[in-house]
Amino acid sequence: MKILHTSDWHLGHALYNYDRTVEQQAFLLQLSRITAEEKPDAMVVSGDIYHYSSPAAATQKMYTDAMLNIHKACPEMTIIVTAGNHDSSSKLEIDSNLWQHFGLNVVGSIERTAETVNLDKHIIEVRNGRQIKGYVVAVPHVYPQNFPILDTETPREQRQARFFQALLDEVEKRNTAHLPVVLMAHLSIEGSDRSGHDESIGGIEYVPLSTMGEGYDYLALGHIHCPQDIKGSHHRARYCGTPLPVSFDETYPHSVSIIELEKGAEPRISTRDIENPIPLVTLPHDPVPFEEALKLLEEYPEEKPAYLRLNVLTKGYLPPDCNEKASNAAKGKACKYCYIKTNREWQTDAEGIKHISIQEMQEMSPLDIAKLYYRETEGEEMDAELCQLMETVVQQVKNKNNP
DSSP: OEEEEEOOOOBTOEETTEEOHHHHHHHHHHHHHHHHHHOOSEEEEESOOBSSSSOOHHHHHHHHHHHHHHHHHSTTOEEEEEOOTTSOHHHHHTTHHHHGGGTEEEEOSOOBOSSOBOGGGGEEEEEETTEEEEEEEEOOOOOGGGSOOSOTTSOGGGHHHHHHHHHHHHHHHHOTTOOOEEEEEESEETTOOOTTOOOTTTOOOEEOGGGGOSOOSEEEEESOOSOEEOTTSTTSEEEOOOSSOSSTTOOSOOEEEEEEOOTTSOOEEEEEEOOOSSOEEEEEEEEEOHHHHHHHHHTSOTTOOEEEEEEEEESSOOOTTHHHHHHHHHTTSSEEEEEEEEEEOOEEOTTOOEEOOHHHHHHSOHHHHHHHHHHHHHSSOOOHHHHHHHHHHHHHHHHHHOO
8 A cells, every 4th residue: 555644734824924825835736746646545644734723714725725636636545634733623524524525534533422432433444446455544633631431441541542552453353354554643752853843832742652552554643843753663653744844943854755555564665855935044054143144134146035034143132123124135035034043152251151141041941951051060062862851851741730
């Protein structure tokens, strides 16, 4: 079975009040072309279709038109869409019955009554005519504490793992031909690379890979924007990443993933790059004084489209007219000035000890403070493994404080 794995489209996202419709339409057109070329058996979209839970009418029309075009590009392909933490599950599902006529299955929520849970809703057969090619288990974004109680013996903290395994067990009963099984989920796996990812929306808890259960051949993950295979999964669990950057810190390549599956074998994974017609550019790569960064903006080619941020090094506060100067430097050009990223040069005393103000400390993350303390006490940088451990601890504390 061949699948196209994509997620985190964030349709309707605006970057510093700049409309991004042109970029998003360009991506959807590329996706339609990739679908026509690859001819996958299924396309799985693992959440965050929209950036806002109440998308504008124009954004919804863009999504509808794109899905119809993608269906036309490969009519025999099954499409499965799940809700992410940015999506409204009810709004995403509102036309689900109609979408099924175009081979599109939408799973926005878990359907349950006081006595039963509809597991069938999450199990989708991928067919080529009358022949079943495999199964997709589609699970939308659900907070761990909101997963249903499948039996009274399962502790509350194990509901999530119990639900995933119950679905996989049900598929195993039906899968007498031993066909490939894909599990979809929108959440954060412990140990994943969250470079450049903004976690201010959703507050999703981090879960170990073992929570996802056993019995799938590929885990199609959404939520984390950096494309990556999960360590220790033998390429069976993957974030495909966002096709367009949502922030300037998402400096990695953006793509969709093509997965070829055979039951019991390690997946064969390739990617198809997505070209962004208006890239996000930081000037320069390393921070420099404001006047030097401003000069680079003034010299930026007039006809070259881009979103621009200035990377500025300062010992104190920037002059109050700096944004006005930067905006004026970008006037009449194809580029769009966004903001100034400030990097403060630490003040040191006679003994070489760095001093930071209360305001500067408030702007630092717990990890930044830990790195600074480690550097001062140990005389070297904190290694990557210790940084990852620190991030995990901080996230666990956040989860306990936000049940």
